[in-house]
Amino acid sequence: MASVNSDEWRAICDKFTNAQNLTDVESRNDPENDPYRSKYKARELLREIYCSLKSFDAGEGEEESGGESGEQPPTEQPVDGQREDGFGQGFSGDSPAGMRAAKLGAVEYYLGVNHVDTEELSAGQEHLMNCMKLLERCRVSSENVSLFIHVKNQLGILWAGRDETEMAQGFLETAESMYQRYMKEDGSPPTDMTEYFTSEENLLTHQERTKRFELAYTHTMYYLAQVYKNLGQTERAATYCHSTLQRQLQLNQFSPMEWALNAATLSQYYITKGRYMEGRHCLSAATVISGLAGEVPSEAAAQESETESERREHLRQKRAEIARCWIKYCLNLLQDSKKLLEDNIGELDTDRQDELKRARRREEEEEEKGRKSALLFGSEDTFDSIASLEEKVLCLFPLDFTEARSVFLVGQNYVTQAKEYFQMDGYVTDHIEILQDHSSLFRALAFFEEDLERRCKMHKRRVDMLEPICNDLNSQYYLLIRRQLMFELAETYNEMMDLKLTLANRQADTQSLDNHTIKKFNNLCSASAKYFQMFLDSLCSPEGKFPEVLEEEVLRPALVARFRVARLHSRLISSVPPIQLENLNRSLENYKYVVQYCEAHPEAAGAAETELELSKEMVGLLPLKINRLKARMAANN
Amino acid sequence: MVEDMKGKIRVFCRIRPVNRTEAAQGGAIVVDKIDEFSVTIETPRGQREFQFDKVFSAEASQEDLFHDTNRLIQSAIDGYNVCIFAYGQTGSGKTFTMVGDKEQKNPGIMPRSFNAIFEIIRENSAKFEFKVSAYMLELYNDRLQDLFVSQAGEAHAQTQSHGQARRVEIKRNRKGVVFAQGAETKEASSAQELYALFQQACANRHISATKMNVESSRSHLIVGIRVESKNLTNGSVSTGKLSLVDLAGSERAAKTGAKDHQLKEANSINKSLSALGDVISALSAELPHVPYRNSKLTQVMQDSLGGNAKTLMIVNISPSEFNLDETLTSLIYATRVKAITNNAQRNVESKEIAQLKEVIMKLRSGQSVEDEDV
Numbered sequence A: 001m002a003s004v005n006s007d008e009w010r011a012i013c014d015k016f017t018n019a020q021n022l023t024d025v026e027s028r029n030d031p032e033n034d035p036y037r038s039k040y041k042a043r044e045l046l047r048e049i050y051c052s053l054k055s056f057d058a059g060e061g062e063e064e065s066g067g068e069s070g071e072q073p074p075t076e077q078p079v080d081g082q083r084e085d086g087f088g089q090g091f092s093g094d095s096p097a098g099m100r101a102a103k104l105g106a107v108e109y110y111l112g113v114n115h116v117d118t119e120e121l122s123a124g125q126e127h128l129m130n131c132m133k134l135l136e137r138c139r140v141s142s143e144n145v146s147l148f149i150h151v152k153n154q155l156g157i158l159w160a161g162r163d164e165t166e167m168a169q170g171f172l173e174t175a176e177s178m179y180q181r182y183m184k185e186d187g188s189p190p191t192d193m194t195e196y197f198t199s200e201e202n203l204l205t206h207q208e209r210t211k212r213f214e215l216a217y218t219h220t221m222y223y224l225a226q227v228y229k230n231l232g233q234t235e236r237a238a239t240y241c242h243s244t245l246q247r248q249l250q251l252n253q254f255s256p257m258e259w260a261l262n263a264a265t266l267s268q269y270y271i272t273k274g275r276y277m278e279g280r281h282c283l284s285a286a287t288v289i290s291g292l293a294g295e296v297p298s299e300a301a302a303q304e305s306e307t308e309s310e311r312r313e314h315l316r317q318k319r320a321e322i323a324r325c326w327i328k329y330c331l332n333l334l335q336d337s338k339k340l341l342e343d344n345i346g347e348l349d350t351d352r353q354d355e356l357k358r359a360r361r362r363e364e365e366e367e368e369k370g371r372k373s374a375l376l377f378g379s380e381d382t383f384d385s386i387a388s389l390e391e392k393v394l395c396l397f398p399l400d401f402t403e404a405r406s407v408f409l410v411g412q413n414y415v416t417q418a419k420e421y422f423q424m425d426g427y428v429t430d431h432i433e434i435l436q437d438h439s440s441l442f443r444a445l446a447f448f449e450e451d452l453e454r455r456c457k458m459h460k461r462r463v464d465m466l467e468p469i470c471n472d473l474n475s476q477y478y479l480l481i482r483r484q485l486m487f488e489l490a491e492t493y494n495e496m497m498d499l500k501l502t503l504a505n506r507q508a509d510t511q512s513l514d515n516h517t518i519k520k521f522n523n524l525c526s527a528s529a530k531y532f533q534m535f536l537d538s539l540c541s542p543e544g545k546f547p548e549v550l551e552e553e554v555l556r557p558a559l560v561a562r563f564r565v566a567r568l569h570s571r572l573i574s575s576v577p578p579i580q581l582e583n584l585n586r587s588l589e590n591y592k593y594v595v596q597y598c599e600a601h602p603e604a605a606g607a608a609e610t611e612l613e614l615s616k617e618m619v620g621l622l623p624l625k626i627n628r629l630k631a632r633m634a635a636n637n
Numbered sequence B: 001m002v003e004d005m006k007g008k009i010r011v012f013c014r015i016r017p018v019n020r021t022e023a024a025q026g027g028a029i030v031v032d033k034i035d036e037f038s039v040t041i042e043t044p045r046g047q048r049e050f051q052f053d054k055v056f057s058a059e060a061s062q063e064d065l066f067h068d069t070n071r072l073i074q075s076a077i078d079g080y081n082v083c084i085f086a087y088g089q090t091g092s093g094k095t096f097t098m099v100g101d102k103e104q105k106n107p108g109i110m111p112r113s114f115n116a117i118f119e120i121i122r123e124n125s126a127k128f129e130f131k132v133s134a135y136m137l138e139l140y141n142d143r144l145q146d147l148f149v150s151q152a153g154e155a156h157a158q159t160q161s162h163g164q165a166r167r168v169e170i171k172r173n174r175k176g177v178v179f180a181q182g183a184e185t186k187e188a189s190s191a192q193e194l195y196a197l198f199q200q201a202c203a204n205r206h207i208s209a210t211k212m213n214v215e216s217s218r219s220h221l222i223v224g225i226r227v228e229s230k231n232l233t234n235g236s237v238s239t240g241k242l243s244l245v246d247l248a249g250s251e252r253a254a255k256t257g258a259k260d261h262q263l264k265e266a267n268s269i270n271k272s273l274s275a276l277g278d279v280i281s282a283l284s285a286e287l288p289h290v291p292y293r294n295s296k297l298t299q300v301m302q303d304s305l306g307g308n309a310k311t312l313m314i315v316n317i318s319p320s321e322f323n324l325d326e327t328l329t330s331l332i333y334a335t336r337v338k339a340i341t342n343n344a345q346r347n348v349e350s351k352e353i354a355q356l357k358e359v360i361m362k363l364r365s366g367q368s369v370e371d372e373d374v
Helices: A006-024 A037-064 A096-117 A121-136 A145-161 A165-185 A193-197 A206-230 A234-250 A256-272 A276-291 A299-304 A306-341 A350-373 A380-390 A401-421 A428-448 A452-472 A479-507 A515-537 A552-571 A577-600 A602-636 B020-025 B062-077 B094-098 B109-123 B151-160 B191-211 B276-281 B296-305 B321-337 B351-364
Strands: B009-015 B031-035 B038-043 B046-051 B054-056 B081-087 B128-140 B143-146 B169-172 B178-181 B186-188 B220-231 B237-247 B310-317
Touching: A006 A037, A006 A096, A006 A193, A037 A096, A096 A121, A096 A145, A096 A193, A121 A145, A145 A165, A145 A193, A145 A206, A165 A206, A206 A234, A206 B276, A234 A256, A234 A276, A234 B276, A256 A276, A256 A306, A256 B276, A276 A306, A276 A380, A299 A306, A306 A350, A306 A401, A306 A428, A401 A428, A428 A452, A428 A479, A452 A479, A479 A515, A479 A552, A515 A552, A552 A577, A552 A602, A552 B351, A577 A602, A602 B351, B009 B062, B009 B321, B031 B054, B038 B321, B046 B321, B054 B062, B062 B081, B062 B109, B062 B220, B062 B237, B062 B310, B081 B094, B081 B109, B094 B109, B094 B237, B094 B310, B109 B128, B109 B191, B109 B220, B109 B237, B128 B191, B186 B191, B191 B220, B310 B321
Parallel strands: B009 B054, B009 B310, B081 B237, B081 B310
Antiparallel strands: B031 B038, B038 B046, B128 B143, B128 B186, B128 B220, B169 B178, B220 B237
16 A cells, blocks of 8 residues: 555545444434435545545556566456356465455445445446456455355345346356355455455454354355245255255354244155254254243233233244144154054054064164254254254154154143144134144054054044034134034044944954943944034035035035045944935935935045045945835834 | 154235326336236346236225135134235335225225124124124334323333333134234224224324334234124024234235345344344244244244135235345245145055055955954
8 A cells, every 4th residue: 555645545545434334323213205315425535436446556556567477367258157267377365456446346336236225227337347347357256255155145135136136147157156166265354355455453353254154054055045045946946945054053153033034944855855853953953042031021021011912922922833843743653653654544564563673673773864964953942952853753654553642742732832822812823733733643643553542542532532622613604614623523523432332342252232332323323424514514604505506625624524424424334214314314315415416516526535435336336225124114113 | 754744834925006106107017816816026047937716906996805715804703713814015005905095995904804893793683683893903112002192201201211011912722813912902893993993093103103213114014803602592692703913014014034035144243143043043934943933923823824724825925026125025925925735645554554454465365254344
C-alpha cells in the first residue's frame, strides 16, 4: 500500500463499513414505500470504492503487470462455472496483483448481492460474474478462497432462480470441490470478505475466519441439497441435508429445536427407505439436541409471562413432535419385519424366521462397519449421549417376540409422551393419530406373540382404546376419522373372533363347542359385523339412503365391508333354524350386492377382485344351503 | 387399508381474464381450459397439464363459481365443518373470488355465503331456531391475531416489546366444536350484520399490516362462522361451521418448496438455514410423520381438514405469460394439496379369504358344511 495514501485508504475502509451498515442494519428500518432506500445508498458507496480502487490501479498498473511469478494472466476464458481450475495458473493470491484482484472482486461481489437484493437480477449477475473473472486470474489461496466460494454460492442461487438448475449445479459443485481441495492442500484460515477493507487492528481472529469460511461451505452443502432435490436426485439431496445438519452441529451453528426437528424429519425419510440405522441415529440426535434447548418453563412461570408461556408451548410441542417421529420409527420397524416374516396368510413363518436369524449374525458385523462409514452426528459433548440413546432400541429387524416387544415398549413410551401434549380436546386429529399408531403397535406385536390368549388380549387393548373414541366423536365433523376407526374395530373384532375359535378348538377334543364359547364367539362376530355395517351406514345420505354410485375413495372399503358382513353373518352360530335362515339370508344379500354392483359398474370390479370372485361363488352356493335348511324346517313342522 | 382413507380436498381452478396491464404489454396467453376438469399451461419446457375437480375459465361469473359451492353452505348448516380456502398470488383474482369488487356489484364467495346462510335460516325458521356467530382472525408472522380488536393501539405496543399480544389459538374438541381461544366471537342476526363485521375486520387488517411493516402477502385471513341450529320439535341442537380462509402469498403457504426452481437462500451470513426443514420434508411424499415447524398455517389448515369430508380449495391463476412462474407454482401446489388416496394392494391374502376359499371348495364338492364354517 506504499503508493496509496493512508488517508485515502482509510476513507475507503470507512465507506465500506458504512455500506455494510446500510445494507445490514439501516435497511431494516426502511419504510414500506421505499424499501430499498438504504441499499441504494450502499450501492453508491460501493461504486465510489470501486472507482477509487480502479484509479489506484491506473497509477501503478505498468509496474505490476506480469506479477511476481512472471506469469501472464491467462487469456479470457469463458467463465461458466464449469472449470475446476484455479489452483494451477494465474497470479499468486498474495501478490499485489492477486490482492488487487481480490479487493476489486469483493466490491463486485457486494455490488452483485446488492443488485440481487433489490431485484435487479441481470445487473447482479453481471457484477458477480465480474468478480468471478477477476478471481479466476489468480491462483486459489487463503487470500481469495473464501470470496471465491461465496461468489459461486451466489451464482448458484441466481441461476437456480432462473430455473437453470444445471447451471446452478455447476457453480455449486465447483465451490464444493474448491473447498475440499483447499482444505487438503492448504487449510489455513482464509481471509474473510469483510477484511479486505479493514484496518490491521480490526482483522479477524483465525478462529473467526475459520468459522465464517466453514459457514460458507455449509451454505454450499445446503444449496446443493436443494439443487439435487430439484433435479430429482433425492438420495443425494438427503445426503447433503445430512451433511448440512452434521456441519451445523460440528461448527456449533444451529438453533437446537430447529435442528432437532430437521433431524427428526430426516429420520422419516430414512424410514421410507428402510434405512433404520440412519433413522435411529437421526432420532437419537434429535432427542439429545432438543434437550439443549433448555428446560420447559413451569406452568406457573407460563401464567405470569407471555414469553414464558410461548416458550413452554413451543418446547413442549416440538418435543412431542419428535416423540411422534419415534413412534413411526418403532411402528415401521415392526411392520417391515412382519412383512419379511409372514407367510401367505399373514402368520409368522418359522422357516423364514430361522433363515433370517442366521443371516442376522452376519449383519451385525456389517452394522459396525456401517457405523463408521455413515455420517455421525454430534460433537464431543454429544456423541456419547446420542450413542447411549441408540442402544435402547434396535435398528435391525426384530425376529422374535422378545425383540419385537422391546421395540414395542420403546414405541409405547413415546406414545405416552406424545399424548401428554397432544391431548384430545384441542388436538383431536393428532391425538387420534397417535392412538391409531398405538393400536398398530399392538397389532404388529400380536403377530409375534405365540400365545393366542395373550394375542387376543392385545387386540382387546386396541378395542378398548379406539371404541370409546369412535363413539364419542362428532359424527359429521370427524366423518373420515370415524370411518377409519370403524374399519379398524371391525377387523380387530374379527381377529379376536378367530382367535377365540382357534383357542376353543384346541382345548376341546370334541367337535362341538360349549355354549359359553359360542356366545362369546357370536358376540365378537356381531361386533365385527356391526362396525362394518356402521361404516356402510356412514356412506348414506342424511335421509338414510345408501349411495347409488360409490365414490372412488370409498369404493374398495365399501365392497370389502359388504363382503365381510356377508361372511360374518354366515359364521354366526345358532341352533335355531329360523335364526340360521335369517343369518344366511343376510349373508346372501350382501354377497349379492357386491356382485350386482360390479355388474352395474364394471370399472369397479378391479377394486376388489378377490372379494368379487368369492362373492360370485357364494351367490351360487348359498341358495342351495338355504334351500336345504328350508326343507329341513318344513320337514320338522 | 383404511389407513389410506385420508381426507379429500376438492380443488377448483379459476382463471381470471387478462387485465389491462397485461393487454397493454401484449403478452401471450399461456393458460388454457381444455375441458371441465383440465387446464394446460405453456412453459418454456413444454406444455403441462393439470387436473382439478372443476376448472372455471375467465368467462365464468361469480354466480357460476358460487353455484358449485352453495351446497357446502347447506352442509355447514347441517352440522358439518366446511372449509373453503382461496389460494393464489396477489393479482390472480383471489380477492375477487373470495370477496368480490369494492362496490359489491360482483360479490364473491364470502358475501354470498353470508346471504346464503341467512336464506337457509329464513326458509327453515318454522322448524328451527338459529344462532349465528363469527370470529375473524389474521395470521401473519406465524401468529393468529383477533381482527375484532382495533390493531392501532396493539400494534404500537407490539413494536416496542416483542409480541406481548394475547395469544389466539384455534382449537377443536371431540365434539367438533371449533373455538378460537383468545379471540372474540360476535353474533350476527342478518347477512348485512355479518358483512359489516367482515368489513370491520378487513379494515383492522389493513391498519395492522402497515404499522407492523409487514408485506401483505404474508398475511392470511381466517373467517369462522358458527351456525347453531335448534330443532324446535325435539329440542336437539346441532352446530355447523363454515371456515373461509384467504391464503394470501402462496409462497408462504407453500413452504414445501412449491417454487420448485428457486433456492431458499441465506444471504446474510447470520441467517439460519431456515428452509432446510422444507427441503427435508419434501424429500418424499410419503413421510410417516412430518413435524409441524413454525407453520401455524399448516396447523390451521390441517386442523380444518382432519376428519372433515367437505373442504374446497379454489386456486386462482393469471392467464398471462408474465405471470407464468407464479401460475405454475400455484398449480403445482394445488395438485400437491389434493390428497392421495392410495389403496395399497395387499399381496398377502387375508385369513378370511383363505378360509372362505376352503369353504367354497367344500360346498362345491358337495360336502355338507355345518354351521361352524371352519
